[in-house]
Amino acid sequence: MGAGEGATQVIRAMLRSPSSPYVPVALLDDDPAKRALQIMGVPMAGNRRAMAEVVRRFRADTVVIAIPSADARLIQALTDLAEPLNVDVKVVPRVVELFGRTVRVEDIRPVSHADLLGRREIAIDLAAVAGYLEGRRVLVTGAGGSIGSELCRQVAQFNPAHLIMLDRDESGLHAVQLSLDGRGMLDDRNLVVADIRDQQRLDEVFAEHKPQVVFHAAALKHLPLLEMHPSEALKTNILGTYQILQTAIRHNVDRLVNISTDKAADPCSVLGYSKRITERLTAAADAAAPGTYTSVRFGNVLGSRGSVLTAFAAQVEAGGPITVTDPEVNRYFMTVQEAVRLVVQAGALDSHGEVLVLDMGEPVRIADVAKRIAESAGRHIQIVYTGLRPGEKLAEVLLGPDEPDHRPNHPLISQAPVPPLDGAVLSLLDPSSPRSDLIAVLRWLAESPALPGRVSAPQPRSGGRVGKRQAEFTMRLGRHP
Numbered sequence: 001m002g003a004g005e006g007a008t009q010v011i012r013a014m015l016r017s018p019s020s021p022y023v024p025v026a027l028l029d030d031d032p033a034k035r036a037l038q039i040m041g042v043p044m045a046g047n048r049r050a051m052a053e054v055v056r057r058f059r060a061d062t063v064v065i066a067i068p069s070a071d072a073r074l075i076q077a078l079t080d081l082a083e084p085l086n087v088d089v090k091v092v093p094r095v096v097e098l099f100g101r102t103v104r105v106e107d108i109r110p111v112s113h114a115d116l117l118g119r120r121e122i123a124i125d126l127a128a129v130a131g132y133l134e135g136r137r138v139l140v141t142g143a144g145g146s147i148g149s150e151l152c153r154q155v156a157q158f159n160p161a162h163l164i165m166l167d168r169d170e171s172g173l174h175a176v177q178l179s180l181d182g183r184g185m186l187d188d189r190n191l192v193v194a195d196i197r198d199q200q201r202l203d204e205v206f207a208e209h210k211p212q213v214v215f216h217a218a219a220l221k222h223l224p225l226l227e228m229h230p231s232e233a234l235k236t237n238i239l240g241t242y243q244i245l246q247t248a249i250r251h252n253v254d255r256l257v258n259i260s261t262d263k264a265a266d267p268c269s270v271l272g273y274s275k276r277i278t279e280r281l282t283a284a285a286d287a288a289a290p291g292t293y294t295s296v297r298f299g300n301v302l303g304s305r306g307s308v309l310t311a312f313a314a315q316v317e318a319g320g321p322i323t324v325t326d327p328e329v330n331r332y333f334m335t336v337q338e339a340v341r342l343v344v345q346a347g348a349l350d351s352h353g354e355v356l357v358l359d360m361g362e363p364v365r366i367a368d369v370a371k372r373i374a375e376s377a378g379r380h381i382q383i384v385y386t387g388l389r390p391g392e393k394l395a396e397v398l399l400g401p402d403e404p405d406h407r408p409n410h411p412l413i414s415q416a417p418v419p420p421l422d423g424a425v426l427s428l429l430d431p432s433s434p435r436s437d438l439i440a441v442l443r444w445l446a447e448s449p450a451l452p453g454r455v456s457a458p459q460p461r462s463g464g465r466v467g468k469r470q471a472e473f474t475m476r477l478g479r480h481p
Contacts, residue, residue, distance in 0.1 A: 001028045001066060002065065003029035004029075007039060022062070022064075025042065026042065026045040026058050027045060028047060051081050051082060052084075055085050060087060062087055062088040062090060063078070064108060065089070065090070066092050069094070079111055079116070091115055116372070129158060129344055133155055135160070138160040138213045139205075139209065140155065140164070141217055142166075142216075143173060143217070144165075144167035144169040144175065145169075145218070146305050147259060148176070155215070163190060164205075165190060165192065166205060168218075170186075174186055192209075196236065197240050202244065203247060211248075211253055212253060213347070215259070216259060218236070219241075220233060221261070223272075224391070224392075227389070231432070231438060233273075234431050234442070237274035238278060239429075245282060245293065248285070249288060253289075254291040254292070256294070258294070258296070261297060262300075263275055267446050269392070273439075273443050273446040279418050280421035280446075281423060283295075283353045283355075283421070286353055287352075294355070295355040298398075299398065300331050301333075301336045302334065304336055316373060319381075320377075321383060322370045323383075325386055325387060326385060327385055328365070328394060329388070330366065331363060339358065354418060355403075357399055363395065367383070399416060404416060421445065421448075429441060
């Protein structure tokens with residue numbers, strides 16, 4: 001299905017690879033201008049509406065969707081057409097996965113749930129991206145994670161002078177190096193084992209490698225766990241990010257991209273509060289630094305560690321049930337390659353004191369995803385509804401109530417202003433505070449206005465502490481110390 005450049009590459013690979021299990025017999029394409037087309041002797045046989053007749057006439061076993069730019073809607077429509085025909089349906093990788101190379105027979109694979117949920121063609125300004133990455137020293141924190149490792153793979157395509165990969169998870173670093181060079185020997189100084197909570201170690205790393213561009217992807221991300229353990233969100237997401245920002249300023253980093261989340265839009269959870277605070281700290285750092293410091297916000301990433309697809313697959317493997325919090329809960333989804341492609345593009349934009357919000361398409365009902373996965377399991381899998389957990393929303397939003405959907409530079413990237421937060425206020429936060437008091441202060445810092453003057457912190461309950469200073473204090477907001 002498809003008679004463009006992708007199909008040409010697929011047919012060439014099928015015919016020229018001695019080990020190919022495929023014999024191409026017919027083409028389908030909806031473009032009337034291609035009715036008389038042949039590709040290497042393979043004839044055009046009609047459009048998608050002719051699929052059933054063409055499968056019967058040519059006794060086809062497989063339908064290959066040979067359209068690297070196909071989005072989720074097109075793949076779903078073609079899969080639905082093929083479903084009653086007793087054929088396998090396969091796809092070629094997206095353009096973003098190919099990184100400019102041609103399609104190989106080995107690339108042809110079954111349609112995945114990610115293909116049906118979050119697959120979109122993402123246009124990218126290659127010249128602008130290459131301009132800030134090529135020949136530069138680029139540091140990625142959280143390089144062993146799902147977002148960080150994909151950032152490393154995509155940044156590597158733009159020929160940086162050095163790609164410094166930092167993580168406290170040595171196994172994660174081994175995996176990302178293996179994906180990049182096929183060896184994974186752990187013999188490169190650009191692999192850095194470090195914790196963003198350790199200021200002295202960060203100064204050592206920045207002094208040695210002198211990064212010019214930083215992608216800050218290191219974070220704790222599981223909402224229910226951070227609701228139970230808010231002090232860890234404080235120590236990693238907030239204080240760790242603040243230390244990264246301060247270290248970057250001291251070491252003259254030209255450009256820093258802080259990876260945020262849709263949970264920071266109109267936040268109501270510890271994860272959301274912590275990431276909104278980091279957006280505000282990043283805006284303050286941008287005002288204080290000669291370089292460009294910005295945050296990028298997006299929703300759920302398909303296929304990342306702990307994502308809903310991964311969890312559902314594990315539940316099916318265990319025999320079920322699949323657990324869904326609420327029948328009406330919906331979420332935004334994007335594949336990791338597409339999310340990172342837009343993050344890399346966003347890093348090239350001229351943005352100051354803003355959060356860049358990625359267009360995630362339309363939200364998807366989680367119950368529909370669970371039903372689709374259960375039906376494809378080949379056996380009965382029960383779906384159980386467990387109720388929303390503390391801090392969870394029925395529907396996520398990408399922009400807060402006071403954030404306009406303004407897209408001056410890229411059709412898929414909104415730019416919303418962020419009120420900066422003076423880092424001096426972090427001295428209020430004490431990880432040993434009672435849980436409820438700490439959450440109250442996080443909420444207040446996430447929502448407080450960025451105006452100079454006298455601001456009162458929330459009073460602790462039952463005589464507890466909210467920090468090392470008194471609850472009533474005077475501070476300046478809107479200016480970095």
